[in-house]
Amino acid sequence: MGKRVLLIEDEPNIIEAIRFILSRDGFAVDTHSDGSTALQAVQAKVPDLVILDVMLPNRSGFDILRDLRAQAETENLPVLMLTARGQKKDREMAERFGASRFMTKPFSNSEVLKSVRELASL
Amino acid sequence: MKTTVQQIWGKTVVPFNILVLVCILYVILLFLVAFGAEKRAAKGQLGWLRSPLIYTLSLSVYCTAWTFYGAVGYAARSGLEFVTIYLGPTLVMVGWWWALRKLVRIGRAQRVTSVADLISSRYGKSNALGVIVTVMAVIGTTPYIALQLQSVTLSFAVFANERSAGGALPDLNSTALWVAAGLAVFTIVFGTRSLDANERHHGVVTAIALEAVVKLAALLAVGVFVVWGVADGPSDILARIDTSHFSQWQIKGERWFTLIFLSAAAFLTLPRMFQVLVVENVNERHLATASWAFPLYLFLISLFVVPIAVVGLSALPEGTNPDLFVLTVPLNYNAEGLATLAFLGGFSSATSMVIIAAIALSTMVSNHIVMPIWLSVRKVGATVSGDVRGVVLMSRRVSIGAILALGYLYYRFSGGGGALAAIGLVSFAGVAQVLPALLGGIFWRGATRNGAVAGLIIGFSVWAYSMFIPSFGEGALMSSAMLTDGPWGIGWLRPQALFGIQGLDPLVHAVFWSMALNTSAFVIGSLVSFPGPIERLQGAQFVNVFEHSGTARGWQGSAAEAEDLLVMAQRILGAQQAQALFQAESQGQGRDGYLPDVTADFIGKLERELTGSVGAATAHAMLGQIIGGSTVSVHDLMAVADETAQMLEYSSQLEAKSQELARTGRQLRDANEKLKELSIQKDAFLSQISHELRTPMTSIRAFSEILMDGGDAGDEYRQKYSTIIHDETIRLTRLLDDLLDLSVLENGQVTLNYSSANLNDIISSAVAATSSLDGARAISILRDGGRENLPITTDADRLRQVFINLIANATKYCDARVPELAIKARLRGGMLVVDFVDNGSGIAKRSQSVIFEKFSRLSDHAAAGGAGLGLAICREIMTNLGGQISYLPGQGGGAFRVTMPPIAPKAGAVK
Structure with missing residues (x-):
């Protein structure tokens, strides 16, 4: 059975694209698009991997990441961060808060797929 | 006047030439008396010159030819009312002598030289005030001087007419001219002999005192002649009064009150009275004597006025000028010597007034007008004291000449019209305008220069408008239409019925309004303005003069x-x-x-x-x-202050410099802060733009890669994904357009195309444009087309862009079940106001302040579709059109208000 990926993202078209790419490769993709309830969504059914956008409505992706790392059950959960703000300080902050990997939009489909595969197999 | 002169009765009496000779002898006597007094004063043998009697007699300069001749005329015309002219000063002398004492003390302590000097000195040495009071005094006194010339000339004419049977009638105008010239010479000789620090003129005062005796003696002699020579004693006079129309005259309360007030005020403020009362006072204690002796003098001089008037009215033919009864009654009974004495009395009254008035006015004109101009023209300043003394004396002499010339010209061109008393009252009311500033200055420390200036100017203007200018007669300086209908037909501005108050005696009316407005302006002006340091100092000096001049040490x-x-x-x-x-x-x-x-x-x-x-x-x-x-003295203090002033000047320059430095430092700090702020804003903006651009690009790249992979995506997906790529491309384009638009608007480089349009049309086309937006939900738009019918000159396309944005926002965000948007337009306070109010839940309070900022989109991206630049662009457009856009809280739903001028400020001359 395929690994389960939780995609936390608010842009419908990007959700659509990532879901297509990952589904094609056999992943089961759940989505969530609100920042304030994202943490509960993860905890409700901890996935094999989280893809997390930084700029979410109501709550920043960085805050969600920090909370995830603060809890034992999600402490080591692989998290792939995506951001449309490709600045250096965003990357640094992602590293400091413990992102497993960091990618800037626009991304290449194959790279996303490669990263997801690597992270999911850990 | 000339007709009445011709009607004078009697036989040939004193030949005209002899009369002139008597006059010349009398003037020579005055010269000798004045000269002798000056001599004694110069030797320091003041002796009897210092007596309170001389002081009291000199006060009689109040009694001019108006009193001498005019009182009888006044009584003949208006009954007992003439008494008011004596009652005013009597009340002041008896009841207010302590106020006079204060004036005298201030005058001595401050070395005051005139009423203008007193006012100017009290209100912070303001020369502007000195000039105002001087000009007022000159305007107020000139008719009065003319009046004296007229009375002397008329009295000459009485005798000349007697002579006319045998010779030519002398030219009246040249008589007046000679009198004026003679008075000028006398005044110059004795009024400007020296430049005493306290401006006292012993010679003149002594001569005036002699004249006071002559006029009193003359009037008493005529009175005695009338009562016991013509009539059979007092009882006969009383009987004649009963049968004459005297007994029927009624006392008019408001007129009496006004006249008493006026004469009391004039007694204090007339330049000549101030001169003898304050400036020429050598000893404060003389006031105590004068406070009973001067009323006594006034009583004596008015004692026979009524008898002379009654006898004149009954004995002389009707139409005889009652102003000359004092002369014509004795002439009628062939009492030549008595008539000559009466003539000399009148001559004395007139000359004493003119001499003192000319001295007082010339001091004012010279000190407040001529000298400041001379000193400012000659920048070198007053370094050589002898030099300045010469200039001061010369300017006084020229001023005396000019003032008498003015009086003569007034006499010539006013044609000698009007009864003596009428001219006198106009004059009194004019100088009385100084009273509020004078009394306020010596009793109220809160009185300020601004208050004094306001009161004087307003009071004087009202007096000129309601009394002085109309006094020239209808149609002379003021058209009769203006008198009856008011200027420009404004009824409540009628000169003699101001503010619609009618039926008052013109004199009462003018005095009431001028004094009321004067006093109000003075008090209000004083209360709202703050005195400067010199004003405060002088105020304390004047008001507390008695405390200050004590001798206690420590x-x-x-x-x-x-x-x-x-x-x-x-x-x-x-x-x-x-x-x-x-x-x-x-x-x-x-x-x-x-x-x-x-x-x-x-x-x-x-x-x-x-x-x-x-x-x-x-x-x-x-x-x-x-x-x-x-x-x-304050003068010494000011000298010290002058020296200190340079130091203060220097230190205040230093202070100003250091303030400037501090200011520059603050500006630099502010600028730095601003730069930092701008830099942060710029970073945030770039980051935002990056995000907004990258999001659609992410979709485009992802889906194009999927399509490029070919293979397993079916046709259905292919179709869907190409549509997404297409839409996202459009979204990118629109974002770029918005950014460019905003950039141009923010830099003010936008070209606006102004045209005249109708608000209704612009709103209609905006509504039409939004209804065709694809995917838009239906929203009902409520309008009132009639109220939108307002003309506007603006860039209609840009304004429509704002309206479309607001309607589109309402369409997108209004969360009501049946969404409605009300558009209300109106003209308010000269501005066009258009409100857009929907029935949704509106914008949360904490967000209201940021919605006009760039990228401040509040809801999630999907529903909005835009990049969050719409309202920022709207704000920039409205700024460019000279208006503004704001959120209107508390309207229930989302509400925006667009405000703009009907004609955009930069629209210029667009047709």
């Missing part, structure tokens, strides 16, 4: 106010140090604030502090000025 029993001390200390020590000193003292006394009790200790401490700054003598003098117990 700082005990002072009447000083802490506030005055603080004001002065601030000037010398600087505000901070002075306030600290006062506050410390105040706390030491166990109280709050900056105003401690003025104790001897504290004054000593303050003196030591001041000594450090300005030196011991000056510090003591300055404190002495405010606290009392010092004999330093």
